[in-house]
Amino acid sequence: MDWFRSIPGSAPAVGAFVLTVLLGIGGASASALWQQSATAGMTVTASGTWPPPVFPTPVCSNVDNANKYVSLGYSGFSEAPTKLTLSATGANGVYGASADVAGPFSVSGSFSLFGNSGIFTQVTTTPATVKIVATFAGGMQSTAYVNVNLGVGTGSGKIYCA
Structure with a gap:
């Protein structure tokens, strides 16, 4: 001391x-x-809206010789969509009825689109633009478009990749 x-x-x-x-x-x-001691605490909260996954342009493939359907392939999603919804328009730009594609879906895959599908009922010109809307688990949506040619006015129900 x-x-x-x-x-x-x-x-x-x-x-x-x-x-x-x-x-x-x-x-x-x-x-x-x-x-000679102290304690400090901190809480951080982040919030924001994240964009939906990007929907790359689907790849159209002619499948059968009768041209009754085409295959639309997709890939590159960061998460699997919960629903795919299709609608189509001709030269007038007005989309008609929509139809859901049967799932389940993955981050990549393909589905068939038939020439006699109900989404083409109002299309009177060719090519037709098919709008594909992917809906994800959080409710966000991403859209892609693909053109197809139809046997319009023939009643044949034929469809070809444009």
């Missing part, structure tokens, strides 16, 4: 410290200084 007394100003510092603790003034501060 003798070495402590030999430090200049040590006695008043200890006296002030003891006095603040005894009087209860600045007790928390004095205690913290004495312990």
